[in-house]
Amino acid sequence: MIKENDLILRTTTTLIAFILFGFSIYLFLAGHSAPGGGFIGGLMTSAAILLMYMAYGLKAVSKILPINYQLLIPIGLTIALLTSIGSVFIGEPFLNQTFGYFDLPILGEKELATALLFDLGVYLTVVGVSLTIILTIANDQ
């Protein structure tokens, strides 16, 4: 059998994976007032990591990104739980959120919302769950 040559896939992956990571961060930050948010941002991140896995194989990417994806699930759930419970301690309803406008050094006046912290938990959970499912199926012989 002739050895397969996936030079095109490998070369485009080096470029496209970065675009996907950037787009996922944009979607994550655009959430809670525009389309986007933690779920779809996490999905994009796992798509980028999956593209790297498809182009370079399991062993090489596990060496580049030595992350235990199963560990991301409890970390994300803990962040989501703590940020949603936090509003109870200051006398607000559960899962309540607030936002304000701040002057940031380079970006100028921007809106910062506490919903972003909750989204971070969702983001980590989605990345952990989807990559755990995909890699478990891929490892099955």
Add this chain to the structure above:
Amino acid sequence: MSDLVKSMDSAVETVSIICIVFISISILMLLYRVIIGPTNPDRAVALDTIGINLMALVGLIAILLETTRLNDVVLLIGILLFIGTIALAKFLEKGVIIDRDLD
């Protein structure tokens, strides 16, 4: 002048509705190819084309609703379609999607 603008608006609406109808018919015909398709490469190409038609459909609906909020959705469908097409092509060619060790 406002008469012209109004007639242009209604023309854009009519054209986009006609385009949506034809793209929907095209998606239905491609769905037939996905289900019946004699070989697996046929199904892969048909699924890829369904994704392209979905992107066009979302763009046309964005024109019809006069909103820019759907622009991210087009990009998102394109990226997920790209990943899915690569995975299908690699499965058809090699029989495995994620290699264990790729020298």
